[in-house]
Amino acid sequence: xxxVDSAVHDKARQRAQEEALAALVDQYATTLFRVAxxxxxxxxxxxxxxxxxxxxxxxxxxxxxxIRDHRVWLIRIVWNIVxxxxxxxxxxxxxxDIAELGRVLPAAGLTAEQRxxxxxxxxxxxxxxxxxxxxxxxxxxxxxxxxxxxxxxxEVLDVTESSVRSRLFRARNLLAELLGHPRSIR
Amino acid sequence: MSLSPQNDADRNASVIDAxxxxxxxxxxxxxxxxxxxxxxRLQDAPRKAGVIAWPSSVSGARWTQFAAMxxxxxxxxxxxxxxxxxxxxxxxxIAPEPSAVATPQRMDGGHGGLSAAGAVRKPQTLDGxxxxxxxKSDEDKSDExxxxxxxxxxxxxxxxxxxxxxx
Numbered sequence: 001x002x003x004v005d006s007a008v009h010d011k012a013r014q015r016a017q018e019e020a021l022a023a024l025v026d027q028y029a030t031t032l033f034r035v036a037x038x039x040x041x042x043x044x045x046x047x048x049x050x051x052x053x054x055x056x057x058x059x060x061x062x063x064x065x066x067i068r069d070h071r072v073w074l075i076r077i078v079w080n081i082v083x084x085x086x087x088x089x090x091x092x093x094x095x096x097d098i099a100e101l102g103r104v105l106p107a108a109g110l111t112a113e114q115r116x117x118x119x120x121x122x123x124x125x126x127x128x129x130x131x132x133x134x135x136x137x138x139x140x141x142x143x144x145x146x147x148x149x150x151x152x153x154x155e156v157l158d159v160t161e162s163s164v165r166s167r168l169f170r171a172r173n174l175l176a177e178l179l180g181h182p183r184s185i186r
Numbered sequence: 187m188s189l190s191p192q193n194d195a196d197r198n199a200s201v202i203d204a205x206x207x208x209x210x211x212x213x214x215x216x217x218x219x220x221x222x223x224x225x226x227r228l229q230d231a232p233r234k235a236g237v238i239a240w241p242s243s244v245s246g247a248r249w250t251q252f253a254a255m256x257x258x259x260x261x262x263x264x265x266x267x268x269x270x271x272x273x274x275x276x277x278x279x280i281a282p283e284p285s286a287v288a289t290p291q292r293m294d295g296g297h298g299g300l301s302a303a304g305a306v307r308k309p310q311t312l313d314g315x316x317x318x319x320x321x322k323s324d325e326d327k328s329d330e331x332x333x334x335x336x337x338x339x340x341x342x343x344x345x346x347x348x349x350x351x352x353x
Contacts, residue, residue, distance in 0.1 A: 025224050033216040038208070043217060051224050058228055104214055125207040144208035175204055176197035 017061045024064075025054055028071060031147070032078045038141050039082040041100055041126065049085060053078040069155075075148070076156045083138075101126075128178040136171035139164055 029050055036046035056077055057064070067073045101119040110118065129137060142153045143164075150168075154161045 021228065022225055025221050025228070029221040029224055030216040033220055034212055034214060037214060038211050041211075047217065047220055047223070050220065051227050054224050054228055055231055058231060101211075105210065122207045122210070125204045126211075128204065129208065140205075141208060141212075144205065144212040146209070146212075172201050176201045179200040179204060180197065 017064065020064055021054070021058060021061055024057065024070060024074065028074050029054075031071070032074055035075055035142075035145065036078055036082045037104075038144065039079075039086055043100070043104065045085065046082075049078055049081045052081050056081075069152075072148075072152050072155050075152075076158075079142075079156055125179070128175060131178055132171055132174055136167050136174060139167040140171040140175070143168055 032050045032053055033046050036049040037043065040046050040049065053074060057074070064070075099119075101122050105115070105119060105122065129140060132140065138157060139153060142148055142156060143150075148156070150161050150164045154164045157164070
């Protein structure tokens with residue numbers, strides 16, 4: 001019967017989509033978490049963002065077959081989510097970042113004092129990065145992910161590759177000034 | 187502005203150090219079990235938004251039975267709506283359109299508004315306000331014409347005697 005065949009076909013297709021989605025979660029959940037954490041600096045917020053990203057994928061799972069590069073596509077989704085969350089959230093105090101970094105950064109071979117000093121240093125760097133203009137800051141943060149080439153960063157940000165390079169150049173210059181003279185760029 | 191080589195090196199070192207921090211954060215391990223938590227949440231999530239969720243896990247043999255039930259339910263809804271509409275149509279009678287519109291006749295001869303009953307308003311502002319003298323009663327008038335029996339005369343009043351001319 002045709003209706004029965006269609007129902008069976010729909011069910012099989014739905015099962016295949018769910019398996020594909022589960023495979024994406026297994027493969028990219030960690031990467032997406034790191035991207036989210038680099039912006040939000042908070043573990044639970046970053047995990048929430050990852051879950052939201054996959055929920056969006058679930059809602060548009062019919063388009064999964066049309067995606068050329070799932071990794072860049074997923075990073076772009078989670079990137080937009082975390083930027084949106086960051087815009088809506090209040091500015092976190094630097095002390096929160098220090099505490100969070102002190103908790104999550106690897107501490108092998110470090111004393112408690114060294115670990116605290118390292119966390120403070122990293123938080124200071126992040127605070128300087130936060131003062132960069134948005135476009136330069138985004139390129140700089142994404143360029144820290146070694147698995148992302150400049151072409152892929154351009155795809156995530158929906159700009160050209162040359163824009164990525166020029167923004168990265170400007171970001172480095174501005175960051176050098178900020179690290180030398182904090183709070184001088186607004 | 188040119189920078190000295192030492193300053194340039196310092197700037198580069200600080201940027202490299204900052205990028206090392208960003209790279210360190212970018213390589214942080216994800217918390218344990220994040221993939222499992224995401225999967226369980228995806229399984230709990232509603233599949234697709236819909237007004238009515240029809241049973242999806244229906245076996246092939248019962249599919250035609252469900253299709254017939256859906257058709258019957260749809261037919262019942264259509265009949266109920268059509269019956270209600272017919273009921274309203276038969277109970278509501280629209281008033282017939284009048285063939286001509288009769289305009290009521292005016293009682294005041296067509297001048298319009300309320301009548302002033304011939305009253306003419308004369309404003310007192312041109313000649314100044316006129317204070318009306320108090321009206322004298324008949325008794326006062328007779329008092330002036332006749333002498334008082336007790337000889338008392340009202341102060342400031344002149345007594346006039348009939349037949350005599352006052353000088």
